[in-house]
Amino acid sequence: RKEVEQDPGPFNVPEGATVxxxxxxxxxxxxxxxxxxxxxxxxxxxLMSVYSSGNEDGRFTAQLNRASQYISxxxxxxxxxxxxxxxxxxxxxxGSYIPTFGRGTSLIVHP
Amino acid sequence: xxxxSQTPKYLVTQMGNDKSxxxxxxxxxxxxxxxxxDSKKFLKIMFSYNNKELIINETVPNRFSPKSPDKAHxxxxxxxxxxxxxxxxxxxxxxxxxxxxxxxxxxxxxxxxV
Numbered sequence: 225r226k227e228v229e230q231d232p233g234p235f236n237v238p239e240g241a242t243v244x245x246x247x248x249x250x251x252x253x254x255x256x257x258x259x260x261x262x263x264x265x266x267x268x269x270x271l272m273s274v275y276s277s278g279n280e281d282g283r284f285t286a287q288l289n290r291a292s293q294y295i296s297x298x299x300x301x302x303x304x305x306x307x308x309x310x311x312x313x314x315x316x317x318x319g320s321y322i323p324t325f326g327r328g329t330s331l332i333v334h335p
Numbered sequence: 336x337x338x339x340s341q342t343p344k345y346l347v348t349q350m351g352n353d354k355s356x357x358x359x360x361x362x363x364x365x366x367x368x369x370x371x372x373d374s375k376k377f378l379k380i381m382f383s384y385n386n387k388e389l390i391i392n393e394t395v396p397n398r399f400s401p402k403s404p405d406k407a408h409x410x411x412x413x414x415x416x417x418x419x420x421x422x423x424x425x426x427x428x429x430x431x432x433x434x435x436x437x438x439x440x441x442x443x444x445x446x447x448x449v
Contacts (some may be wrong), residue, residue: 238398258437265439267425270376307378312424315437322391323368327376 227251228314230326237333241302245329247312248294256315257295259286261308262328268311271297302333338362341426342442348416349398349449355412357443358426366390367409368427368438369401385408385431416448 230247237243249257262318272279274286274295285298295314298304299306341358348354360367368391369381369411381399383391389401398414413420429436 252427264356267442269440270437273437284340311378322380322383324380327377 227316228312228324228326230312230329232327232329234273234286234330234332237302237331239304239333239335241333242298242300243302243332244298245310245328246294246296247311247314247326248292249312250293251315251316252290252293253316253317254314257286258313259297260283260296260313260325262311263308268289268325269328270312276301287326295327297333302331303334307331307333337439339356339426339428339439341424341440341444343444344442345447347436347444347447347449350416351416352416353412353414354416354446355410355411356424356426356446357408358441360426360428360439361442362428362430364428365406365407366429366431367403368429369409369449370425370427370440370442372423374422374423382411382417391434412441413446418448421446421448438448 260268260272261271262268278287283300287296309328309330311328316322339360366385368383372378381395384403387403387404400412403409425443426441427438429438
C-alpha cells in the first residue's frame, strides 16, 4: 500500500458544482497534513493546512479523519480557475519528518 | 524577488553528460529539498538538507549528488545522465524540517535527456 494515495481523476465538473476529494495515508502516526495546488507546468503551492478539527477557507473546506486515516478537500461553487491538480501532503513521522506527496487529483471545471 | 529560485529552467542534454541544477532560497529557511516529478506527475522526494546537513536521502542512484554550500543553497549534480532522468526537478524549502511547516517550491527545472 502506498504511503499517500489519491484518486488521480480527472474530476470533470460544471461551474458552480461542489466537488470533494479524498486522500488516504498508511502511517497512523502521521501528524501534519496539507493540501497543495499545482497548475499545469507550474510548481505546487500551499492551498491549506488540515487541522484536526477541520478548517475552512472561503469555498474550501479541509477535514481529517484519523480513525479511517484520510483527509478530504471540499470545494463549493467551483470556478473555472479552480481547474488544477490537488496534491495531498502528509508529514510522515520519524527523525527526518518526510513531507510525502500523493499523486494528485486532477480537477477540470467547465462552463 | 522570487523566494525559491532554481536554474536552469529548461535543460536538454545528451545521454552520458553531466549536468547541475542550482537552487537558492531567500526566505531564511533552514531546510531545503529536491523533488522529482516524473511524466506521471508523481512528486517524489529525493534529498533534504537541514542547515547544510543531509537529513533525507531517499533511494536515488549514486549518479545524483546534492551539495549545500550554505543553508540558502542546495545544488543538484547529475552524472552520466540517462533517458529515465528526464523529469521536472523541483527545489523547495521550509522553515524547519518538522510538522506544520509550509514547503515553498521553486518553479522547477525541466530536464530532457535525449
